[in-house]
Amino acid sequence: MMGRDSSLDDPMTEPAIRLSAFAGIFLAMTLWEFLAPRRPWSVGRLRRWPGNLAVLVIDALAVRLLIPTAADGVALVAATHGFGLFHLLGWPGWLAGIAGFVILDLIIYGQHVVFHHVPWLWRLHRVHHADLDFDVTTGVRFHPIEILISMGVKIAAVGLLGVPAAAVVAFEVVLNATSMFNHSNAALPGWLDRAVRLAVVTPDMHRVHHSVVRAETDSNFGSNLPWWDWLFRTYRPEPAAGHDAMTIGLPIFRAPGELRLDRLLTQPFREPRDADAAAPPPVRSPLH
Numbered sequence: 001m002m003g004r005d006s007s008l009d010d011p012m013t014e015p016a017i018r019l020s021a022f023a024g025i026f027l028a029m030t031l032w033e034f035l036a037p038r039r040p041w042s043v044g045r046l047r048r049w050p051g052n053l054a055v056l057v058i059d060a061l062a063v064r065l066l067i068p069t070a071a072d073g074v075a076l077v078a079a080t081h082g083f084g085l086f087h088l089l090g091w092p093g094w095l096a097g098i099a100g101f102v103i104l105d106l107i108i109y110g111q112h113v114v115f116h117h118v119p120w121l122w123r124l125h126r127v128h129h130a131d132l133d134f135d136v137t138t139g140v141r142f143h144p145i146e147i148l149i150s151m152g153v154k155i156a157a158v159g160l161l162g163v164p165a166a167a168v169v170a171f172e173v174v175l176n177a178t179s180m181f182n183h184s185n186a187a188l189p190g191w192l193d194r195a196v197r198l199a200v201v202t203p204d205m206h207r208v209h210h211s212v213v214r215a216e217t218d219s220n221f222g223s224n225l226p227w228w229d230w231l232f233r234t235y236r237p238e239p240a241a242g243h244d245a246m247t248i249g250l251p252i253f254r255a256p257g258e259l260r261l262d263r264l265l266t267q268p269f270r271e272p273r274d275a276d277a278a279a280p281p282p283v284r285s286p287l288h
């Protein structure tokens with residue numbers, strides 16, 4: 001059985017680590033987007049950032065209020081009582097940490113695929129896809145119910161596997177950081193993108209997932225490690241229209257008013273507006 005990670009026993013440690021990592025990466029990516037933008041905006045920051053950042057605050061409050069222990073709290077309890085697969089196997093902390101990190105990433109990949117293919121889950125997840133541009137704030141734009149379901153899945157996985165608390169905090173911080181990185185409108189030279197893409201999902205890789213073309217939306221599900229998309233054949237190297245000409249978003253919810261907080265929070269429960277329904281069907285990918 002592994003010992004408790006005493007530094008994480010203080011309930012303020014984990015939120016402090018997460019908040020400072022979030023603020024640092026957010027500022028770095030925003031600066032990068034200003035200095036070296038990848039694509040011109042279709043709507044821009046002014047109409048999108050208030051809604052995207054407000055939903056981030058609601059998500060953080062919802063998780064803290066409804067699941068105050070979060071996933072690392074469950075990890076500490078599992079360590080104390082010796083339950084979970086890694087504790088039963090008696091694995092050393094470093095091995096359980098690495099295995100836990102990789103398996104959690106695979107679970108998040110699987111959960112993402114499920115969110116695309118189960119209709120009522122897609123209604124929640126489509127809020128993330130309805131952003132009309134793709135930048136650092138798209139990476140934190142998730143409906144609060146999706147965030148709570150996702151936290152529930154993570155808690156179950158951490159408890160069943162017995163992932164060490166330090167690995168859980170590391171996973172959450174890295175996932176949050178890579179989400180802001182790979183949703184950013186930051187330009188990377190082609191050679192750097194190809195090199196980074198071997199280990200971490202890059203903005204050019206994940207932007208394909210935000211294409212209005214459904215076959216492209218249903219590819220590149222990875223959030224952090226790119227390997228699952230290769231392994232499960234959901235990898236698509238680039239959008240058919242090219243990164244500059246591709247359309248970001250969904251065929252529905254394209255009115256700029258849909259970027260407002262009140263509109264994006266109700267998107268899961270609304271049918272597309274008449275005007276949206278009357279819009280021409282999305283461009284078919286020539287690949288399918």
Ligand SMILES: [Zn+2]
Pocket residue numbers: 112116125128129209
């Ligand atoms: Zn998605």
Ligand SMILES: [Zn+2]
Pocket residue numbers: 128138139183206209210
């Ligand atoms: Zn995304």
